[in-house]
Amino acid sequence: MSHAVVVGVDGSEPSGAAAAWAAQEARRSGRPLRLIHAGAAEAFAPGEPHDEAELLPRAVLAVRDRIARTLPDLEITCRHVSGNPAYVLAAAGARDGLLVVGSRGSGGFTGLLVGSIALRTAARAHCPVVLVRAGADGGEAASGEVVVGLDSARPCGELLAFAFGQAAARGAALRVLESRTVPVGPYVTEAPLDQREIRDSLAAAELTRLQDTLAPWREKFPEVRVEAEVTAWPAGRALVEASRGASLTVVGRRTSGLHAAAPWLGGVTHAVLHHAHGPVAVVPHD
Incomplete structure (x- = not known):
């Protein structure tokens, strides 16, 4: 069982x-x-x-x-x-x-x-x-998207497998959010680019890295429509806002490293559990 x-x-x-x-x-x-x-x-x-x-x-x-x-x-x-x-x-x-x-x-x-x-x-x-x-958005009959928070620098297979699997089973889109802050600058380059162009280029590079991380999972779940987004908002706030109308919000919980000795929920996961507008899944991973 x-x-x-x-x-x-x-x-x-x-x-x-x-x-x-x-x-x-x-x-x-x-x-x-x-x-x-x-x-x-x-x-x-x-x-x-x-x-x-x-x-x-x-x-x-x-x-x-x-x-x-x-x-x-x-x-x-x-x-x-x-x-x-x-x-x-x-x-x-x-x-x-x-x-x-x-x-x-x-x-x-x-x-x-x-x-x-x-x-x-x-x-x-x-x-x-x-x-x-009880009474929150995203109840048992909800048909909204599945939302997952991800760090593309340390991608987690267990987290993505669960999120993609839930989206596939529900016939829902998967919205992948990563919180990244591009430094304001000023930047010094040899190319004739203004500061805004440099920041936009750096933001585009972050999105490309996220898309590259998701590429194998898109191939494994071709039926799932994926929306990848890099946001400057803090991760907890971004996920709470994205949970409005979502059928499920997925976050991770590390079980290795400094947190292996005792049960522990990270700050982002703790915030999402308390403030999300619908069901939240906590996925344990190394």
């Missing part, structure tokens, strides 16, 4: 939105859907018989039943797992799965996945984690 779409549910509105998003993703990708309720279980007397469903809140069972009615052909399991929610969900996603959790955006996380728990889940998981906020 490692290839399943796993979603954390607690019966709250944000987790309901996450479950609906996860169900559509499971249907689209042909994978089973696993609903996980994590935390403390209902207390029973030693040896007292009880059914697994008794460990689940009615609101969680209602979410399961609603998805089953809407997508009757979808393989669904729903279970309670005792333990710290961040650890439980990160483990449930495994390496080859996709983990989905509910989010309130800049106000934090409600219900079981409260603030730091959801952020710690995204920082610990070995698979991509999608955070979904």
Whole structure:
């Protein structure tokens, strides 16, 4: 079941939105859907018989039943797992799965996945984690573009593979953003060029490098229409603005180097998680 779409549910509105998003993703990708309720279980007397469903809140069972009615052909399991929610969900996603959790955006996380728990889940998981906020743009039926932030100086295969794959599965365009600031100058050259021409030439060179980075992926996913853009805006601000109307915004999380010893979300990823206008996918990579 490692290839399943796993979603954390607690019966709250944000987790309901996450479950609906996860169900559509499971249907689209042909994978089973696993609903996980994590935390403390209902207390029973030693040896007292009880059914697994008794460990689940009615609101969680209602979410399961609603998805089953809407997508009757979808393989669904729903279970309670005792333990710290961040650890439980990160483990449930495994390496080859996709983990989905509910989010309130800049106000934090409600219900079981409260603030730091959801952020710690995204920082610990070995698979991509999608955070979904109830009532935000880019919900389960959204048909907007997929947005991804990239550094062409250190291109990440895992990040691009996920973003291109999501765009292909959705039949959506992929918008690739890179934040680069061209120095103001002044520039000294032997050629008779004014300062504006030099800056434009340097900006064009940055865009060419980005296009070169994307070339192999365009060949691998010829059906995906790609829009590459180099912006002078800070990366976090650029991605938050681009997330308006997007079906998904994709950011990375480094797991090697200085960040290998402890779970960590970078500043850009942290900002996008709190302020994006739609679902955000966090992809772990070396």
